[in-house]
Amino acid sequence: MDQNVHVLPQTFYQSTDVVHLAKQLLGKIVISDIEGKITSGIIVETEAYRGPDDKGCHAYGGRYTERTRTMYAIGGTVYVYICYGMHPMFNVVTGPEGDAHAILIRAIEPLNGAEIMLERRNMSFAKTDLTNGPGKLAVSLGITKEMNGSLLYEKESTIYIKSGNIVVEEKDIVSGPRVGMSVHVGPCAHRPWRFYIRDNPWVSKPLVVNYKW
């Protein structure tokens, strides 16, 4: 194996700057190893959610419920919740225990195990909508809500993230408002905390340009 490729250690996730980490995750490789079925992909799109001052965050204002409990776990914990009653969302918790920050993985570019991904998605041939959305990539990687609370950095983890040889330069990172922020969120909705790799065809949807006037 390439010496430059290794599983991200627990320390990687401990920064309190979740916005910075959301950019750092671009180009990293997420791998699932479920009952011998190995699938992987390059992270090409992320969104940062920063409790408690971010109204877009489930843990806004320090909200602590059965669901948000996972967000307060130590950085490197997997946060999976179900959206719209059916779509699993794969998030990476960051920061020290007690800080409710997380990064939503919104799109990946498939690397290995494409046949397995296709099977999980009930598709017959690969095209970008295999993994160009948070629910889609979670299903293709076999991520379920049962993985909520598991750790990314342990050797036996069924899901983990590696650094590869892909270098994403700042100039190749596009940022914009996060997807799905309701108008009620107010100023937080405009925080440009969605990041993706410029011109990458596997990104969920192109940035919608907002004209202020």
Added chain:
DNA sequence: AAGAGGATGAACT
């Protein structure tokens, strides 16, 4: 106990 709405996706026209 009930109801609203959501960090979506698929299937339509």
Added chain:
DNA sequence: GTTCATCCTCTTG
């Protein structure tokens, strides 16, 4: 462009 499938979580009463 639109609709709706489908259900969990949170809020309210």
